[in-house]
Amino acid sequence: MKSRRPSNQSGLNAEFPHGGHPEILRSKYKLRILWDLQHGPSRFGELRKRLSLKAANAREVAPRVLSRELKSLVALGLVRRKAHNIIPPRVEYRLTALGRSLLNVIAKIVEWGNRHPSRIQIVREASSIRPASAASGAAIDKK
Numbered sequence: 001m002k003s004r005r006p007s008n009q010s011g012l013n014a015e016f017p018h019g020g021h022p023e024i025l026r027s028k029y030k031l032r033i034l035w036d037l038q039h040g041p042s043r044f045g046e047l048r049k050r051l052s053l054k055a056a057n058a059r060e061v062a063p064r065v066l067s068r069e070l071k072s073l074v075a076l077g078l079v080r081r082k083a084h085n086i087i088p089p090r091v092e093y094r095l096t097a098l099g100r101s102l103l104n105v106i107a108k109i110v111e112w113g114n115r116h117p118s119r120i121q122i123v124r125e126a127s128s129i130r131p132a133s134a135a136s137g138a139a140i141d142k143k
Helices: 030-037 044-053 063-075 097-101 103-115 117-128
Strands: 079-084 090-095
Touching: 030 044, 030 063, 030 079, 030 090, 030 103, 044 063, 044 090, 063 079, 063 090, 090 097, 097 103, 103 117
Parallel strands: none
Antiparallel strands: 079 090
């Protein structure tokens, strides 16, 4: 007799992917890039500036990191890269139909985050606090 797994609260019975979470979630910037591109095509520098302005820690996105994330999104078929044959070189990034199909999912994540800001802030603050012994590099005694 097959055992039936109870469905979760939303009624979804889908199995979680075997490789863990999808590649799109393994990044700090991929969802933010997709969300930003919903307003139309953007150039590399424009994306970098907007992502840096919206960063919680106010640090600029390294060009190498943004380049890697964009290449990955292009390889996944979520973003299209269009190089214009002009001097100076000009490259634009825009969402594909597949990328646009993720916007509803990202909107739900944003909506959830807006509904629970205090819980998210508590987690951020807790993760930034390190014990003094760990911060100084001292070994922690385990008894």
